[in-house]
Amino acid sequence: MANFRDIIGAFKDKPGGIIEAYHALQKEYNYIPKGAVAEAARVFGISEAQAYGVATFYSYLATEPRGKYIIRICESAPCHIAGADQVIKAFERHLGIKIGETTPDGKFTLEFAECVGQCQETPVVTINSVPYVGITPEDVPAVLDKCR
Amino acid sequence: MHSLKEMRREFQRAFNVSTNRVKVAIGLGTCGIAAGGEKVWNAVNEYVENEGLDVDMMSTGCLGMCYAEPIMEVHMPGEPRFVYGNVKPETAVEILERHLKYGRPSPEYIVGQDPRGFEPAPNIMELKDTGFFKSQVKTVLGRCGIIDPEQIAHYIAFGGYEALEKVLSEMSQIEVIEEIKRSGLRGRGGGGFPTGRKWEAAYNSPGPKKYVICNADEGDPGAFMDRSILEGDPHSVLEGMAICGYAIGADEGYIYVRAEYPLAIKRLRKAIQDAEAMGILGDNILDSGFSFRIRIAAGAGAFVCGEETALMHSIEGKRGMPRVRPPYPAQSGLWGKPTNINNVETYANVPGIIRKGADWFAAMGTDNSKGSKVFALTGKIRRTGLAEVPIGISLRDVVFDIGGGIQNDRKFKAVQIGGPSGGCIPASHLDTPIDYDSLIQLGAMMGSGGLVVMDEDTCMVDVARYFLKFTQEESCGKCTPCREGTMRMLQILERICQGQGGPEDIDTLENLALVVKSTSLCGLGQSAPNPVLATLRYFRSEYEEHIFNKKCPAGICVELLDIIIDPAACKGCTLCKNVCPADAITGERKKPHSIDPEKCIKCQACIMKCPFGAITKG
Secondary structure, three states: OOOHHHHHHOOOOOOOOHHHHHHHHHHHHOOOOOOHHHHHHHHHOOOHHHHHHHHHHOOOOOOOOOOOEEEEEEOOHHHHHOOHHHHHHHHHHHHOOOOOOEOOOOOEEEEEEOOOOOOOOOOEEEEOOEEEEOOOHHHHHHHHHHHO | OOOOHHHHHHHHHHHHHHHOOOEEEEEOOHHHHHOOHHHHHHHHHHHHHHHOOOOEEEEEOOOOOHHHOOOEEEEOOOOOEEEEOOOOHHHHHHHHHHHHHHOOOOHHHEEEEEOOOOOOOOOOOEHHHOHHHHOOOOOOOOOOOOOOOOOHHHHHHOOOOHHHHHHHHHOOHHHHHHHHHHHOOEOOOOOOOEHHHHHHHHHHOOOOOOEEEEEEOOOOOOOOHHHHHHHHOHHHHHHHHHHHHHHHOOOEEEEEEOOOOHHHHHHHHHHHHHHHHOOOOEOOHHHOOOOEEEEEEEOOOOHHHHOHHHHHHHHOOOOOOOOOOOOOOOOOOHHHOOEEEEEHHHHHHHHHHHHHOHHHHHOOEOOOOEOEEEEEEEEOEOOOEEEEEEOOOEHHHHHHHHOOOEHHHOOEEEEEEOHHHOEEEEHHHOOOEOOHHHHHHOOOOOOOOEEEEEEOOOOHHHHHHHHHHHHHHHOOOOOHHHHHHHHHHHHHHHHHHOOOOOOOHHHHHHHHHHHHHHHOOOHHHHHOOHHHHHHHHHOHHHHHHHHHHOOOOOOOOHHHOOEEEOOOOOOOOOHHHHHOOOOOEEOOOOOOOEEOOOOOOOOOHHHHHOOOOOEEEO
């Protein structure tokens, strides 16, 4: 596993590169690990408060560990009128966790997403950024099985 | 200057040769992939290899018919191009077996044909005559779904980079700006500011370093045209940006793409690399002396970054918070330098305007809104997808002719246009022409062009609540009216949906809405109340029903529902009793059952289970 210092260091000459560095960290760890925010602050010459501010401002960035599979359920209006509520409930029921939580085995995290621009067939769910469209509550077990 | 003319002819020849070979094209935009396009691709590939067929396979972007994905096209020498829709891996193989081996198309799967100069097949509609395409013009989307977006040669063969060449070889900066001004092009991302005037302001700003930014942070719920352009024709955006760079005197551009669009990012990266390798981007472009580099900045999930000053902060590696304007980006933008920002569709319009002239462009549209606009059709509409129409066409044409009307023969109720910044338009205004100014008069706005169609089963108070929930969550928190105002408005809406609304709530909502609108710092807050104001304007009675009669006329707001068993229709089969998770249903076998409203959690599982239709919500 790559060292987070090396990952951040790769972006040090890039103006405004901190967000890209955070993306790279998440690719490796699925979240921004402890210590990495302070390291990013040092590398990019900003205060730790600013680096932490960036890490917590954006919904794609996380400072807490997350599951291997990050399931994001869109709850924007087009998905909502297509019945996203029932899909959310189905995922919560099948995984035994609530939105915002991670399963105890560290496998799945459930999150809300805002519109991911796949509104041609709603409701939409993304799993590690791969969109699944037109999902009904009945589809949920099969979708989860693909990850297991 | 180095010319692409010879190369273009060569690419055209190559493309024509390839169109005279057997070709299978499969739509692999994210809409195609999500519908199973890759599985179709793999099945076709395996079939072609196993059978040892001499077939060219090509992946294309989105043709706009997302409702018919996965889409597969079959071209045979001397034959029309046949477009098959809703293709599954098995059916794809079946279709090819008949079509490639025995020369027999399968009309039952064909959504249309494009004769491309050959004798059309009888009894099959031409694509351009189908309801979906009949009223469309394909200018910005002209190449989407036709070319392979990862092949720069295809783009060039279809007239790509001709406009950039023209600009660099024969036009001055002022001439370019004048041409864009004369075309009447207005920003396609939301506000509709005249593009030429924006460019002029950036041109007039002094300084050796300027930037061009493409706003690809398409975040409006229900809008996905920019994604489709980036996935299906990325070079058109690069070309538009390079022309802008030349016009305003910038040598560097950024495309800010939202993290939700990984395929768009991948294709853009490839497009930039390919263009640089051919000397079309980078230093001394085509030996003209003009240099222009484009970089990609990926967003990280913040709707507010679609606001231009927030977007620039995000590229600079900061929190994406907007700031007060002026100074406008044209004076002080990215890293304090003069900057021009337009969105994806706006840049994609530019090469066509330069190539075909401002007059050609201005001939489409209305007096104050020129050209075409791409709309994303979503919601309870039959044909979801992307439609490009001349501005000024009526909403009815878009929803009913192109979109095919409402799913499941339900009744049309409203269409939300412009996402969370826009408003909903009721049936009584369906004949309004869609242009920037008419929509504002109706309390909506063009926005990015997302159309969310709603049927009679949609509760308008609930819809307003969902749009507001979105803006409230996406509010960056910097200015008080937006941060606090949207929160208070949301609380009131939630209260109304739960049946706890008071008689004063509508007035309070309206007052708050006007304050938030007029005092928020950026466009997010200034437009956040629009969905509430528009629903209040056209569907006030629904609010009143919720508040005074504690009823949700559409039967959506759970707390206001009564689930009732009709004793005359109930056969006492006990299915509902067994499925009820709250033990709210009682009754003996073969005798009418009843529901205890105190225990009922309104999950409606019983309604779905009842084989006799005896349970209803009222």
